[in-house]
Amino acid sequence: MAHALIDRLFDEFGYAEVSSANHDEFIATPGMNVLFFPGEPSTTKDATDVAVVLPELVQAFDGKLNAGVVPDTYGDAKALKRHYGFSAFPSLVFVRDGEYVGTITRIQDWSEYLDKISSLFDAAASRPPGFKIPVVNA
Numbered sequence: 523m524a525h526a527l528i529d530r531l532f533d534e535f536g537y538a539e540v541s542s543a544n545h546d547e548f549i550a551t552p553g554m555n556v557l558f559f560p561g562e563p564s565t566t567k568d569a570t571d572v573a574v575v576l577p578e579l580v581q582a583f584d585g586k587l588n589a590g591v592v593p594d595t596y597g598d599a600k601a602l603k604r605h606y607g608f609s610a611f612p613s614l615v616f617v618r619d620g621e622y623v624g625t626i627t628r629i630q631d632w633s634e635y636l637d638k639i640s641s642l643f644d645a646a647a648s649r650p651p652g653f654k655i656p657v658v659n660a
Contacts, residue, residue, distance in 0.1 A: 555587075
């Protein structure tokens with residue numbers, strides 16, 4: 523990874539580096555898994571902010587979040603972004619027991635993170651939203 527704050531997630535916190543090759547195994551880990559998609563740190567607004575907040579979130583939820591990072595912006599992250607249907611980097615994608623439960627995009631206020639993540643623990647699993655293509659009647 524090209525930025526020290528994102529490298530820190532691997533080096534200091536031991537978060538998994540997630541790719542297409544190990545994605546299914548990672549999300550199958552029991553409990554709540556969070557995939558961090560930083561995007562390209564040099565051009566993505568908020569990427570490093572979310573990289574700083576993520577370990578604080580893991581700590582705030584007493585280790586109930588299993589964090590992984592998808593660093594390959596133009597390869598695996600692009601394909602997985604399409605799979606999960608979010609539109610902007612950085613994003614946190616939440617998958618509980620292998621099933622999608624929600625996404626938080628961009629940096630948020632601390633209280634918003636706590637509220638949204640708390641609600642995701644009880645949220646019903648669903649299909650990722652996918653991209654929406656507007657339909658126009660001719």
